[in-house]
Amino acid sequence: MKYSKGSEVLYTGRVVKGMDFNKPEAFPLFANTSFTMKSLKEVKEAYSSKYTYVRTGNPNRDSLAAIVSFLEEGEDTLIFSSGMGAITTTLLALIKPGDHIICNRNIYGETFDVMTKLLPTFGVETTLVDFDNLENVKKAVKGTTKMIYSEVLANPTLEIADVPSLAEIAHSNSALLMIDNTFTTPISIQPIKYGADIVINSMTKFMNGHSDAILGSITATSEIIEKIRPIRMLCGTPGDPNSSWMAFRGIQTIDLRVKKQMANAAKLAKAFEENKYISKVNHPSLESFKQHELATKLFESNETMTGMMSFMVPEDEEKIDKFMEALHFAHYATTLGGLRTTLNHPVTSSHSHMPDADRRKMGITPGLFRLSVGIEEPEDLIADFEQALKIFG
Numbered sequence: 001m002k003y004s005k006g007s008e009v010l011y012t013g014r015v016v017k018g019m020d021f022n023k024p025e026a027f028p029l030f031a032n033t034s035f036t037m038k039s040l041k042e043v044k045e046a047y048s049s050k051y052t053y054v055r056t057g058n059p060n061r062d063s064l065a066a067i068v069s070f071l072e073e074g075e076d077t078l079i080f081s082s083g084m085g086a087i088t089t090t091l092l093a094l095i096k097p098g099d100h101i102i103c104n105r106n107i108y109g110e111t112f113d114v115m116t117k118l119l120p121t122f123g124v125e126t127t128l129v130d131f132d133n134l135e136n137v138k139k140a141v142k143g144t145t146k147m148i149y150s151e152v153l154a155n156p157t158l159e160i161a162d163v164p165s166l167a168e169i170a171h172s173n174s175a176l177l178m179i180d181n182t183f184t185t186p187i188s189i190q191p192i193k194y195g196a197d198i199v200i201n202s203m204t205k206f207m208n209g210h211s212d213a214i215l216g217s218i219t220a221t222s223e224i225i226e227k228i229r230p231i232r233m234l235c236g237t238p239g240d241p242n243s244s245w246m247a248f249r250g251i252q253t254i255d256l257r258v259k260k261q262m263a264n265a266a267k268l269a270k271a272f273e274e275n276k277y278i279s280k281v282n283h284p285s286l287e288s289f290k291q292h293e294l295a296t297k298l299f300e301s302n303e304t305m306t307g308m309m310s311f312m313v314p315e316d317e318e319k320i321d322k323f324m325e326a327l328h329f330a331h332y333a334t335t336l337g338g339l340r341t342t343l344n345h346p347v348t349s350s351h352s353h354m355p356d357a358d359r360r361k362m363g364i365t366p367g368l369f370r371l372s373v374g375i376e377e378p379e380d381l382i383a384d385f386e387q388a389l390k391i392f393g
């Protein structure tokens with residue numbers, strides 16, 4: 001193409017002088033893989049203090065990371081391509097051959113596989129333990145133990161990890177405590193305040209909240225983050241600009257969304273407990289929940305625990321199908337934390353690989369449903385479940 005003033009503007013984009021000039025009301029999307037430089041002086045400046053290439057740094061990722069650090073009250077945050085990207089990259093960065101990890105047995109399926117299948121191939125030893133008895137955790141500690149790993153609430157029974165006690169065990173043995181806050185979010189609990197060293201969130205869930213982007217985050221001290229950052233660059237697991245921009249928009253309403261979801265879940269749990277077709281309800285706000293006392297210590301109130309819950313209906317597959325079809329609001333989805341209420345059936349999904357007897361020992365029967373409660377009006381949700389549950393009559 002022949003050079004002209006017009007093409008210079010077209011290809012260099014110099015009409016846009018940057019955010020200061022335009023003062024955009026919403027944070028813009030930097031959908032570029034690279035930033036440009038005009039001289040070696042600019043190149044040197046960029047490498048020392050500015051953005052260069054998208055896998056190394058991007059303003060959308062950084063702006064989102066700043067919000068997550070603020071919410072988790074942590075020193076620094078890295079944004080990853082997914083929750084699993086955050087977990088695997090962090091473990092690769094911090095754990096070495098010969099190290100030992102104590103992991104809660106009741107853990108997200110893919111994290112379970114990382115602990116039991118992937119890490120052993122790198123010479124890392126993992127011990128799975130039931131975290132409902134802390135003596136199990138203490139007994140599992142070895143000289144090589146470098147990390148204790150758990151989710152705040154177990155899927156789908158919502159057993160609570162005693163984060164402050166786990167932090168004490170970890171730190172008295174010079175190990176790190178890594179906590180998955182996906183089911184709870186920093187609106188419910190900030191694990192760092194209770195002594196956790198590393199907090200992971202699958203931002204695909206409540207943090208973004210709109211079921212339209214996949215991302216993960218790690219929040220920790222700057223010292224730990226600076227060990228993980230170069231490994232994220234080598235593994236190629238940073239979050240992409242577009243998803244980061246979407247999650248930035250989603251996370252700005254997290255306080256409104258998640259507070260309503262948690263309050264809705266507490267209301268629904270109470271109503272379910274009174275329903276004659278439901279034999280068991282798992283939500284930490286209920287007095288019948290076996291760790292309710294621990295829940296009242298860790299969370300501020302019954303309405304700010306979690307938007308997740310599970311409940312048990314009769315084990316009649318034909319009626320279960322009719323029950324699901326009769327629901328107007330809640331619908332089956334293989335995710336959680338979105339605006340709308342979603343159902344999940346652990347026996348046919350997350351726990352399908354397990355023998356029935358083992359599942360039953362964990363309280364997971366073919367009648368158990370996990371529920372991610374949305375922002376709908378709680379009265380509508382309760383009325384809808386009550387009409388659909390009559391199918392079991």
Ligand SMILES: Cc1ncc(COP(=O)(O)O)c(C=O)c1O
Nearest residue numbers: 082083084108180182202204215
């Ligand atoms: C508790 C928990 N942690 C981690 C993950 C992994 O997140 P992602 O799907 O964003 O990789 C999930 C996914 O469902 C999860 O439920």
